[in-house]
Amino acid sequence: MSALRSNYIKTFADEISHLYYIFFKRYPVFKLFISNILFHSSGNFGLSIVENDVIIGNYTIYNTNEGNIVKEGLDNKVSVRFKVQKSIFDDVMNNKSLYASKPYKLLKFVPALLSSVQIVKKRSVEKYLRGNKVILRQGCEKDLFYLHNWYNDKELNKLAGWTEGKIGTAQLRMNLLKGFGYDPMNLIIETIDGGKPIGTIQLYDFNETDQSCKLGIRIGDRDYWGKGYGEDAIKALLRYAFYELDIFRVSLKLYEYNERASRCYLKCGFKYEGRTRKSAYIDGKFYDEILMGALKSEFISQFDKD
Template sequence: MLIAKGDLVNIRELRWGDLKYLQKWSNDPEVAFWARGVKDVSYTSAGEFRRWYYSRSNSSIKRFIVETKDKKPIGSISYRDYDPVNKVVVLGIHIGEKEYWGKGFGTDAIKAFVKYLFATLDINRIELDTFDDNIRAIKAYQKCGFKIEGVLREARFIDGKFHDVIIMGMIRKDFEKIANRTQI
C-alpha cells in the first residue's frame, strides 16, 4: 500500500519480497557505513537475514520502502520510538541503490515521509541523528527543514576513530511554516 508520494519517489509498505533488497543494502559496506557507521555487517543467507530482520519486527521500528516512480526499490525509510506522551518519533532513512545518491531522491523521500508522519501521527516532533562525516545526509535533512540541535561529542567509534553525533529535529510549527511556503 502506498503511504506517501514525492516528486521523484513513492513510499510504500514493506512486502515480503523486499527483504532481498534490505539484505543487499545491508551487505553493501558503503551503504552500511553511511546508514549505520559500520562496514562489517554481513548476512550470508536470505534465511539468516530474515531471522535477524523478524527478530527486530517486534521492536518499535516501522519500516517502509522508497521506490522510484517506475516502482524500482531504492531504499528504506522508517520511524521508531513513537512516544505518544511527548509526541515524538525518530526518523531513519537510507538510499541503498548508490546510483541514486546525490540526485535528490533521499531529500524527496524525507519531505514526503515527514508530511505523512505529521498528517497521520499525533506528533509534535521528529528527530534523528547522524555522524559528523555524513555531510550529504546533514545537507539533505537541512533542505527538508531539520535543524541541528546538538552535538554528542565523540559518541561513535567508526573506522578506528571517534566521531561526533549530530542531533537534528523538526517540530510541527516549523513544518507548517515550510509547508505553507512551499506547498509540500
C-alpha cells in the same frame, strides 16, 4: 477569500482549545461522547463557519508544539471537520471569561459539536505514501534481495554508524513485516518512474507523551544519490508524521563525515540541535555525533504555506 481573517480564527481556536481543556479536565467523563472524534483526529481540524445556512469561511487548524496554525481552505489530509454557526463563534469570543470560570456552561455546545462533525475516512494503511519522485510502501518478499545488499554494504553501514556484522535473511524478513502501525515503522522507498526499490526509511522510538519519534533513511542504490530522491522521501514521511500521526517533533542523528546527508536534512526542514564530540566509535576511530530535529510548526510554515 474567507469572510473572517485567519488571525481571528486562530484566536477562536486558541480560546476554544483552552476552554475545552478546562472543561474535560474538570469533567473527564464527557470525553466518552467525543471518543470517535478523538480516535480519528490527528490533532488537526477542518473548520467551516456558517451564517444563515451559508458557509462564509473554510479553514484548517493545525495543532502544533507552538500553538494552533490556521490556514484558509480545507486540507484534504485532515480527517475531522466541523461546521460552526457564526452565532456560536461570536458567543465564545464575547464570553470567554465566563466560560473559563464556569466551564459547565460549555455543555450547551456539545450537541452542536456532535451534530456538526464530519469524519473523512483515512487512506488504508495497506497502501502507500506518495511524494513527487517516490512512493513509500510496505515491504514484501521481493524486496529481500535489495535489503540483503543494502544492509550488508560496509560503506552504507558506516554512514549509518553501524559496526555490526552481516544481517541475515531472517532478520530482514522480520523487519519487512513492521510497516505502518508498528514501532519501528519500516518502509521501502520506490521510484514513481519505473517502480524501482532504491532504499528504506523508518520512523521509530515513538513517544506518546512527548508526541515525538525518530527518523532514519538509507538510499541503498548509489545511482539515486544526490538527485533529490532522499529529500522527497523524507518530506513525504514527515507529512505523514505531522498530519496523520499527531507527531510534534521528529529527530535524528548522523555522524560528522556524512555531509551529504546533513545537506539533505537541512533541505527537509531539520535544524542542528547539538553535537556530542568523539562519542561514536566506528571502524576503529572516534567521531562526533550530530543531533538534528524537525518541528511540526516549522515544517508547516516552511513547506505548506498555501
